[in-house]
Ligand SMILES: C[C@@H](O)[C@H](N)C(=O)O
């Protein structure tokens with residue numbers, strides 16, 4: 001089927017948080033997100049790439065602005081238990097998402113989204129994809145422009 | 158709405174690839190995935206966490222077994238252009254996914270998935286989430302057990 005991008009939107013009520021240097025062993029992710037869940041914190045995107053050394057890894061995620069400080073405090077409290085290095089956070093971000101069908105079987109769709117943003121000098125901080133949704137975290141001030149150029153590039157004006 | 162996990166499945170035709178130390182500047186992700194798309198390579202998950210230093214980043218993604226070698230070669234060819242360090246890859250992996258509704262607004266769902274896997278000593282290599290799907294990359298040999306314990310833990314026997 002031809003890939004159909006049906007919706008492009010941004011969400012500026014978004015902050016990104018990364019816990020750095022956690023042990024890459026079973027149970028760590030469960031511990032982190034259970035502690036956040038216990039505080040009633042809704043986590044939106046969770047993104048973890050592959051460990052480079054199979055010893056440590058970093059886990060990035062996003063929460064609303066209201067939950068950023070509490071999330072950071074929860075993670076800082078866990079640093080010793082996780083043997084992790086630090087927690088970094090940034091509230092100057094927004095999520096830009098493209099929703100569609102058939103996107104996985106069309107390798108060019110994600111490439112085109114990333115290229116359109118790159119051509120306008122919009123840096124992509126985080127990426128998460130599924131068959132029906134591609135989400136990028138960008139600088140908050142660029143979210144409106146990002147949606148506009150993606151609408152234009154994908155013919156959704 | 159109560160979170161409803163409707164489906165839990167694994168995909169063993171999965172290999173993970175990471176390009177390490179790419180420049181964290183606009184256009185890099187577009188370049189990488191355009192080159193892969195030009196070869197007709199279907200990329201499944203793309204996962205990029207936040208850069209730690211705003212200078213470099215790593216990008217992980219998955220492709221089928223048939224596409225792993227070509228993907229690695231494409232990336233190796235791009236290393237100079239991207240000022241990247243290396244390409245790492247692992248074919249001893251599988252994707253385990255939970256599909257549901259209302260998962261984003263229920264912070265405990267991802268935490269429970271990660272904890273169930275952790276309790277059985279199943280290490281999580283990569284994580285990618287959306288409102289309706291949580292995907293984890295684990296060791297291939299653990300995929301069947303992972304699906305079984307998640308079915309049991311979420312009451313989907
Ligand atoms: C690392 C890569 O995602 C880069 N930040 C880009 O925007 O293309």
Ligand SMILES: C[C@@H](O)[C@H](N)C(=O)O
Nearest residue numbers: 026027028029280281
């Ligand atoms: C880093 C973290 O994801 C760890 N590998 C775990 O399985 O919990």
